[in-house]
Amino acid sequence: MDIVSPILEKAGASYVINKLIDAATGYVQDQYYWKTDLQGELQNLGRLLPQIQAVVDFAEPRLTMYESSNPALIKWLWQFRNGIDEAEDVLDDLEYIELEKKANSDKSRLSRRVDASVKAAKRLLKFDDVLGRLRACVKNLNTFASDVQNFLALVTQTVGIGTGQMRYYHSSRITNPLPVLSFKGREDEKGKIIQYLLGESVEKSEMWINESVHCLPLVAIGGMGKTVLAKQVFHHFENVKKKHFDIKIWVCDSLPDLNASSLIKKILEYQTGGSESGPLERLPVKLQKILHSKRFLLVLDDVWDDNNQTEWEKLCAPLVYSQKGSWIILTTRLRSVAKMISKVIRSTMEPMILRGLSNDECRSLLYEHAFSGEDPNKFPLLKEIGEEIVEKLKGVPLLAKSIGGALNSKLEADHWTSISRSELWQMPIDSKYEFNPVLTLSYVMLPPRLKRCFSYCSIFPQDYQFKKQKLVCMWVAADLIYKDELEDGLDEEDIANRCFDILCNKSFFDVHTYSRSLSRSQMLFCQRYSLYDFKEDFYTMHDMLNGLACHVSRYxxxxxxxxxxxxxxxxxxxxxxxxxxxxxxxxxxxxxxxxxxxxxxxxxxxxxxxxxxxxxxxxxxxxxxxxxxxxxxxxxxxxxxxxxxxxxxxxxxxxxxxxxxxxxx
Structure with missing residues (x-):
């Protein structure tokens, strides 16, 4: 269970060492005193590379039970990782020098000769800082690499640590993008909520008659589909019943302590599409003016604070100036949160408790992700194993999607059986983990590169919305993407885009499409050139998957x-x-x-x-x-x-x- 992100990748180590050998050989070819020593160390590093690859390849998928694993191997991996990072820094310096040369290529011939003479003199007198760091870097890598002999015996072992019958796969089946997924299992709840919001079946009482705002809490454990259901309702009033609400707002608050000013700021920014930088004490007044005599729908997603009634009152104070028929939909894991808001908004309904999906609904969701466009009837043996898995999902939609993504890696019986019979199904949900242990199955089946890309996403705050291009550029900039010998025709950004698509197809990310807010000049431009696609895709991670990412990347x-x-x-x-x-x-x-x-x-x-x-x-x-x-x-x-x-x-x-x-x- 105590799984961590790979400390060092086989592909990364090989890429950096080979590049270092090439760059260093070229850089030192015109220096004298250090040439023989450095060349010998480079050759030795090249000879040790296959053994290094073997040990790293063995260690990558077996970093489970981190504290009780071979401590010497763990220490060696971190030391070698530090050496690899230092090598990357030196390579960056060498690349910078080459770019500087190109930038100065228009200098006069005399100026270039002077520069070359100065650099040669520095090297002769051993004043070259980059060359000194280069030699130290190569020496350190050789020191660490010489210890690889101590761990070669481990490579012959075949049993993983702490995962029962789990097998690890270093390749992931390349699939087409998932089709537009249908909404499964909550049609009755969705229809009932829409009726409530339209005023067609609200259970009226005397004390509700003069209330302008009503609230419906959706309560369920994590991964049960509260947010998905709320989004379905929200989109219905964005696309079908567009005119019923004058204002529609979606905000998320995943912090344990509610901050009314911060949340009001989020509401205003969602509504206006801009940034709010004024004094915080003026924000409630501004929101009150915007909502005055307007009917609104506000979704408060992922709320946790069940204690601070004062902050709740501050948040709700501007909302009561709206028109009758305004609604708040609140999603939370805690019934106590629903009880808290009922103290502030008198017209709060009894919470809608979401139960697990039926086996038929769960099976449909599982197969949609597991087979990804393939006909399940072509795989009768897999369907038989799939029935075992459906029973273990206990109706939780998030598990159905995530486990489906893990099954999708290999449409083979041994792979599906290893997932079905994993001991992780038997692990109780421990309060110290912020995710269901079974979700770990979707992570351990990833190849090392995807593991590191996913674990890096723990840097995102919970419920953070990001664009694909931003994350792709961050992966590349942070040196998480290395090319192997099969990817010579691709650059790092192409590979990172491919990694993103695979993780998205395996349901590690959820996509949300929003209509862009355009200025008048932008709108006129689009109309002039017949551009009508004003939508943007943003991505989020479910808070349980965010918790998993934090867990595996904690070091x-x-x-x-x-x-x-x-x-x-x-x-x-x-x-x-x-x-x-x-x-x-x-x-x-x-x-x-x-x-x-x-x-x-x-x-x-x-x-x-x-x-x-x-x-x-x-x-x-x-x-x-x-x-x-x-x-x-x-x-x-x-x-x-x-x-x-x-x-x-x-x-x-x-x-x-x-x-x-x-x-x-």
Whole structure:
């Protein structure tokens, strides 16, 4: 159960070492004193590469029971991973030098001769910093590689650790994109909710007559389809009954403590399509004016706070100025949340409790994902095994989709049997995990590259909506994508797009299509050129899959959200971090970040004094020179010139996103 993301990929190690050998050989060809030593070490590294590949290939799929696995192998993998990362840094420096050469190619012949003479003199006198790092890097890799002999005996073993009869597969069947999936199993509930919202079958009582806003809580355990049902209803009033509600808003609040100001800000931003940067105390008044005498439908998705009645009252205060017939649909795992909102909105209905799907509905959903367009009747043996799995799903739609994606990897009986008979089905749901243990089956069947891409997504906050292109670029920038010998015709972005599509087809991501808000000039342009597709696709991860990603990536990725304790961080292994905090915590968080030796992704979400954000970035980036991905989010549009100066010398930075910060002219 204690599964983690691969520490080191066979493809990645091979790619970096081979590239390092080629680059180093070319770089040192005109230097003298170090040539013989370095060339010998490069040749030795090349000789050891097959043995390294064998050990890494063995270790990749067996990183289960992490704490009780072979500790020496785990330590060696991390040490070698650090050496590989250092090699990538040196390769980046060498690539930068080559780009600099091309940029300076228009210099005069005399100037180029002077530059070449200076560089030759530096090398002769051993002043070349890059060459020094290159030699140290190769030496370190050789030191770690020489230990590979200690682990070669493990390669002959065939039994995995801690997974019963589970088998691991390093390849994934390439399938066509999933067809548009039909809505399964909640038609009765959907129809009933639509009737409620239309006022056709609401159970009226005397105290409801003068109420402008009604609330319907949808309550169920995680993965039971609350959000999907709410979206079906929401889309019905966007596409079929468009005019029934004047305003339709969808917001998600997955934090344990409700913050009325933050949620009102989200509501306003959804409605206006812009960013709200005014004083927080003015936001309720602005929302009240927008909703005045309007009938609205508001979906509050994934709500957890069942204790803070004051914040609930602040949130609901502007809503009562709306027209009669306005509705709130609330989704939550806790009946106590429904009880809390009923104290604030008197016309709150009895919660609708969602039960599991029937076996027929669950089977249909499972097969839709498992066979992905293939006719199930062509596979009678698989259907027989599938019946065993349907019984174990207990009617949970999320499990049906995720396990279906895992089955889809191989339409072969032994693969399906290994999933059906996994011991993970017997594991109880433990409160320390934020996901159902059975979901792990959908993860362990992925090849190492997809495991690392999925686990990286733990950097996204819960319920975060992202675009495909953003995640693809982040994967590439963070060095998660390596080409193997079969992918010579593809670049890293092509491979990353392919990885995204596979994960999406296996239901790790959910797609949501929204109509874009266009300005008047954009609308006129589109009309002029007959462009009518105003829709955009955004993606999310179910919070249980987000919890799974956090679990498997816990040694490399971290989200520091307000009061997360800092002692959980291991400065030697953390590579990717998401940070959000208050004024008081920001400096402490910057100290933590500055100590992370191998940091590659830094994402700071801070809505406060922009000067403090500038200070934080400067401090945090003092020693984090390996950062490839930098995202800064703020609600202030003041110039952040000092912040830009702080990152000016980040030669390895490949992805920069600044939201809410005004760039200087």
């Amino acid at each position: 490399e990725c971290c989200r520091i959200v307000h009061d997360t304790p800092s002692h959980i961080l291991d400065n030697n292994v953390i590579r990717h971090i998401y940070v959000t905090g208050s004024h008081a915590q920001l400096h402490d968080l910057a100290k933590i970040v500055s100590k992370l030796k191998h940091l590659r992704t830094l994402w700071i979400n801070y809505h406060g004094d922009p000067q403090k954000l500038d200070d934080c970035i400067r401090y945090a980036c003092k020693s984090s020179r390996r950062i490839r991905v930098l995202i800064m989010e703020s609600n202030y549009s003041r110039s952040s010139y000092q912040c830009l100066k702080s990152i000016n010398d980040f030669l390895k930075l490949r992805f920069l996103e600044m939201t809410g910060l005004l760039l200087p002219p």
